[in-house]
């Protein structure tokens with residue numbers, strides 16, 4: 001019996017694409033979502049077990065962990081995908097921006113990894129996975145998303161610590177995307193400017209991200225590393 005893969009933030013875009021792909025690959029999937037979208041009904045019809053949670057609500061995480069331990073006796077992988085992309089000019093007090101960014105991108109993965117590591121334990125070297133979804137800006141910074149970038153850098157650091165702590169049966173790696181998907185509100189000027197930042201001036205797309213997740217699940221020798229899905233931005 002295949003142990004399920006837990007993915008946070010499956011309601012849309014990269015999390016939804018990943019949940020769909022892994023279900024199609026035959027993996028049982030447990031997905032968390034905050035807002036409901038019609039696509040979630042389709043995901044459920046394909047066998048996904050979905051759990052509605054705002055991961056930042058006090059106590060919600062403890063209740064979720066207790067539910068998960070009742071629901072399954074083991075996990076094949078955890079994909080920490082849930083994220084908000086808050087800018088300093090988002091109209092939210094900057095103290096709250098910083099707290100929310102650190103909480104969703106570092107605090108939640110930190111707590112879930114510590115609480116669920118025993119469920120991930122495998123009888124094979126590298127047979128289980130934790131995947132932290134970070135961002136190219138974790139290495140570069142971002143003048144407009146300062147707290148966001150810092151929180152993704154914190155998540156990158158968690159990759160190093162958890163890789164050392166959970167070896168040899170559990171691998172812990174990051175995926176650091178750059179321009180994977182535009183948002184519907186991105187205008188033509190923003191799109192042109194974003195694409196020009198990379199050696200490969202194109203959108204990576206959700207299947208590029210899914211391929212990276214699939215690679216890590218198949219690997220038995222990569223841990224404490226990062227797959228940079230950035231179109232060569234550092235060299236531009």
Ligand SMILES: NC(=O)C1=CN([C@@H]2O[C@H](COP(=O)(O)OP(=O)(O)OC[C@H]3O[C@@H](n4cnc5c(N)ncnc54)[C@H](OP(=O)(O)O)[C@@H]3O)[C@@H](O)[C@H]2O)C=CC1
Nearest residue numbers: 009011013014034035054055056081082083177178180181
């Ligand atoms: N798209 C891109 O080009 C890039 C993406 N990334 C990273 O890849 C990952 C996926 O990106 P993308 O699909 O664009 O992300 P989105 O912002 O489109 O979706 C993120 C998902 O996480 C959920 N989420 C956010 N906060 C919470 C919370 N407090 N509790 C529960 N769920 C929450 C959202 O729920 P809701 O629907 O309710 O808002 C949403 O479904 C993210 O980690 C992102 O930072 C990095 C670089 C580039």
Ligand SMILES: Nc1nc2c(c(=O)[nH]1)N=C([C@H](O)[C@@H](O)CO)CN2
Nearest residue numbers: 083084085135178179180181183194
């Ligand atoms: N949670 C999210 N994080 C990020 C998003 C997003 O839509 N949601 N988008 C980006 C951008 O694509 C950026 O990489 C390029 O402008 C970054 N993170």
